[in-house]
Amino acid sequence: MTAPLGTLSELRAQLDARKVSSRELVDAALARAAALEPVLHAFVGVQPERARADADAADARRARGETRSPLDGIPVAIKDNMVQAGEATTCGSRILAGFIAPYDATVVTRLRAAGAVIVGRTNLDEFAMGSSTENSAHGPSRNPWDPACTPGGSSGGSAAVVAAGVVPLALGSDTGGSIRQPASCTGIAGMKPTYGRVSRYGLVAFASSLDQIGTFTRTAADCATALAVLAGHDPHDSTSLPEPVPAWSKALTGDVSGLVIGLPREYFVEDGVDPAVLASVRESVAELERAGAKTREVSLPHTKYAIATYYLIAPAEASSNLARYDGVRYGHRAKGARDLGDMYRRSRSEGFGPEVKRRILLGTYVLSAGYYDAYYKKAQQVRTLLRRDFEAAFAGCDVILTPTAPETAFRLGEKAQDPLRMYLSDVYTVSANLAGIPGLSIPCGFSKGLPVGLQLLGKPLDEATLLRVADAYQRRTDWHARRPPEPA
């Protein structure tokens, strides 16, 4: 078995010191990916030829002293819902079987311009709808800490490959927690930036007012490095923010003295939370206090309505976005349809899996005549109240700290038959999407051998404070340095 790869900053230092070549790193990543695939089932596809050619080009640049960015020559993976010209994109769905993307997503363009080497595309719940990867048409991915457990979802494949040391960086997308919850389940750092920070051009749409691309890395410092490459306005995405991208790495001072951390009382209730998770998160608060941070209780009074709000708004937007899969221009087309309507119905019914159908039905229902005001409009109004909760709370603190998920990684199959129970996995994460604010999960302990995550939530556009707090914590603790056991 090829040894796990180091962090992004470790690999950068090795490349710069000429101790290793990009080609060697990419070969190692591909070898490790292949060796672990029977256990983790984390990749939908790998791109060895293209990756090796890109690595050789990166090595040639380095030899000429033309290294483009801290990511130049670094092997990375992307979630299989971001398009890449000439490569299959499935979104974990049968309806996109055989689809070859005709263009690059902006994040792919940016990664490539920075010299990063994409080695493969990772597994996800179908159209990013789920919290375990069990909704993937390719079958579930597994958690490197315990293959009987989920790596979380929907970006579970990306989380698993970073946790297992296949690549030091992978991209995910987060609509209700799909980066932060898997990061928590696998013991790594997962960042959902402010809505609009990273262009969504070429990210296959799930719920457009909530979707945001972000990163999986082992450390907060690596996250700062990678995010700087991805963020910034994109003329192809009118919702991408025009605000300048700060030099996040410079924000990592290690100093949190005087910083005020808000602890929302609604997130620290005993009900429905694993006590071991709460204990680890409380201990992380004590550690940050020892580092000089101040803490105070804050209130986010509408928290208990967040999941209900989310599961009205997200399916409503999804039912509209997924109307495009009709068998006409791309994707699966049913054979032998008697007319156009029959083709639509049969193509969609054959192509979509049960969770996607469930959400399309729910979304169509809540948008339909007679129910719109009672469900959809009501949810949008409560969304306003949730947003105001954060505005009020941030008037009295710099950052909010919570558990990322109510429990550690659960066993595959445990919730697969109960959609509502699965939805409650997102209880601590959906509010950030509804409010559009940034959120970062980092590991803060273990319970029965499985990682526990803490979540930092920030003011809009204030990823810098999240990264500074997370980095300061990681300088004082070693949870992020723990590695899952190597498979036998």
Next chain:
Amino acid sequence: MSRITREEVERVATLARLSLTGDEAARMTGQLDAILDYVALLQSVDTTGVEPTSHAVPLRTPLREDRAVPGLAPDLGLSNAPEREGTAFVVPRVLEGEEH
């Protein structure tokens, strides 16, 4: 009392261009009923006079120079077509129940 009936689920499926098998319709009805029962929680929130949020970030309209740029080439745009003829996507006949 159930919040959604099987007939309503089938009507919504028609709107969403999905056809459900008998088993699927029964299972979906039960699951959607449980979800709608849960989200009914929102009805207890007083939202009088609260503006709905459709987007968390106030959206501006970014303008760009009015200059022609190349789009997706027709062949590339058609490259995933299940069936094509020249530069057109071919579909089955549009009107239901008519013969060719």
